[in-house]
Amino acid sequence: MTLAEPAPKLAENKDWWRGAVIYQIYPRSYQDSNGDGIGDLAGIVERLPYIASLGVDAIWISPFFMSPMKDFGYDVSDYCDVDPMFGTLADFDAVVDTAHRLGVRVMIDLVLSHTSDEHPWFKESRANRDNAKQDWYVWADPKPDGTPPNNWLSIFGGSAWQWDARREQYYLHNFLVSQPDLNFHNMDVQEALLDVARFWLNRGCDGFRLDTINFYTHDAELRDNPPLPPEKRNATIAPSVNPYNHQEHLYSKNRPENLTFLRKLRAVMEPFGAAAVGEVGDAQRGLEIMGEYTAGDDLMQMCYAFEFLAKDQPTARRIVDVMKRVDDEASDGWACWAFSNHDVQRHASRWDLPPAAQRMFATLIMCLRGSVCLYQGEELGLPEADVAFEDLQDPYGIEFWPEFKGRDGCRTPMVWQSDNQNGGFTEGRPWLPVASEHLSLSVANQEDEPGALLHHYRRAIAFRHNNPALSIGEHDGLRASDDVIYFTRTLGDDVIFCAFNVSETPSDFDLPKGKWTMIGEELGSAHPSLDGRLHLGPWQVCLAKKNA
Structure with a gap:
């Protein structure tokens, strides 16, 4: 496995998040x-x-x-x-x-x-209508017919309101019943x-x-x-x-x-x-x-x-x-x-x-x-x-x-190796089963395959x-030609042209005017043909830097 060299200190940059x-x-x-x-x-x-x-x-x-x-x-x-x-x-x-x-x-x-409804804040809030945290959550009286105060729905299904017998009121939960909403008006x-x-x-x-x-x-x-x-x-x-x-x-x-x-x-x-x-x-x-x-x-x-x-x-x-x-x-x-x-x-x-x-x-x-x-x-x-x-x-x-x-299908355990059914994730029984089709894609297998x-x-x-124009530079707006999207990213004098064939159908394409150096060979970037046109195969990219 290729490991990073220890860095004694992270670079002090308040904008580290931009393009991260x-x-x-x-x-x-x-x-x-x-x-x-x-x-x-x-x-x-x-x-x-x-x-x-x-x-x-x-x-x-x-x-x-x-x-x-x-x-x-x-x-x-x-x-x-x-x-x-x-x-x-x-x-x-x-x-x-x-x-x-x-x-x-x-x-x-x-x-x-x-x-959670097991948080101490909620336990105190739901105890009665007269306590220090009585309005830390969203409580509301029922309508005269006893139904919830409005028509809001929960993402997890059903009404977003749950009746609580202690207070004889409903509380709001946009998600599970056991996830009461906090009252940000407080x-x-x-x-x-x-x-x-x-x-x-x-x-x-x-x-x-x-x-x-x-x-x-x-x-x-x-x-x-x-x-x-x-x-x-x-x-x-x-x-x-x-x-x-x-x-x-x-x-x-x-x-x-x-x-x-x-x-x-x-x-x-x-x-x-x-x-x-x-x-x-x-x-x-x-x-x-x-x-x-x-x-x-x-x-x-x-x-x-x-x-x-x-x-x-x-x-x-x-x-x-x-x-x-x-x-x-x-x-x-x-x-x-x-x-x-x-x-x-x-x-x-x-x-x-x-x-x-x-x-x-x-x-x-x-x-x-x-x-x-x-x-x-x-x-x-x-x-x-x-x-x-x-x-x-x-x-x-x-x-x-x-x-x-x-x-659950996207939350199954990470696969580190392929020589056991648990993929190197655990020596016990995993909380979700490791998918057998994941084992051949393990980190160990891929590390050994260039x-x-x-x-x-x-x-x-x-x-x-290595190309800061891609992480923090401006772009000139994306455009599409058939199944190809293309745009340029610019930072100072650096201008990088990017084109992507987002389909399985080959497509011919022209580089913008100017002199360009093809880059990104390690990513499978296409090169112009003898007549100067780009031929992008299925799912192929083209990356080029504008010459000064």
Whole structure:
């Protein structure tokens, strides 16, 4: 395995996040260090040299806080401690120390919109209507007929309101019943959450991934959401079988008051040089909200929407349309792009990509304006695992199976070697079964194969870092010619031309006027033919630098 040389100190650059490549770790499934079948922080420490060898700038670790694990850590019962299944605070400190020594920053997943119903705050709040935290959550009286106060729906199915007999009121839960929403109209709640951020920043954390960032604040008047016309519905955020898609979520999320809290959070992060990437969960206004939340220098540094996490493989026209909308709606902001994560089917399967296409898309994401999130195993080309119903753990999949199988198929354990059924992930029984078809794609197998996808990802990341125009430069807007997208990235005098054939159909193409030097041979970049034309084969790219 190629290991990175230790870096004595990370470069001091408050804009380190701009154009950064961030590697997402789902800790339950990365590396088990103690044989209990569940990945942990000590396992991450063990694998950090591998992560550093990819050349990424930072890791994002999905939640490892105290939790009853009904939503696998996204239901937090103590924001300032590590759940014993993942280790201890000392183990987290070891992650930070080791990552920093290897030149990698550490971002953690903060879930601020809701807590677990086992959090002490909620236990106190629900006890009665007269306590210090009685309005720390979103409580509302029923309508006169006893029904919920409005028509808001939960992403996990059914009403977003749950009756509580102690208070004889409903509480809001945009997700599971066991995930009550915090009341961001209460300034004490905001300050408590800012203290959570301070706690982790003081432990050396370099930033945050902010779960469901657009869900924080609700409409104080509890107005009904209007219906969404069928032609505007899509399954980007929730599966098509979920009635959540039938509403326009004007009042249950996306509220303008959210900006006030985000400015406070940015002020807390600023002295630490920390950065945040927000998850914008909205199927209709995602890019618009991304632009709104990242505008200027007092809100979030980055956000990502779900345009490239959608079901259908993006065509040339689709990619151009998305990037044009970003230019129009988020020109003063900063996007963070991802093709896969812990909430969606892996894109190798979702888009049914042959190996050449996987390489092309890996190169493409490294050339787009914005930052990049890679999901563990993406660099191996792992397909979605087929998890049997009796092995399902995800409540989302259990609720909507078989039409929607949930998120377990993208959360199965990382495969490090192929000489045992558990892929080197654990010596015990893994919490989700290791997919047998993943074993041949293990890290060990690919390390020994020069042409493996793993090495292509390393080359693509290095190419991005070696050409700063790709990470922090401007672009001239994407254009499409049949199945080819093309654009230039510019930083000072450096101009790089990028073209991508996003189909299996060969295409001829002309370089822009001027003198160009072909680059990116290690990524399979095409060269002009004798007549000066470019012939792009299926899924082929062309990369060129303009001569001075």
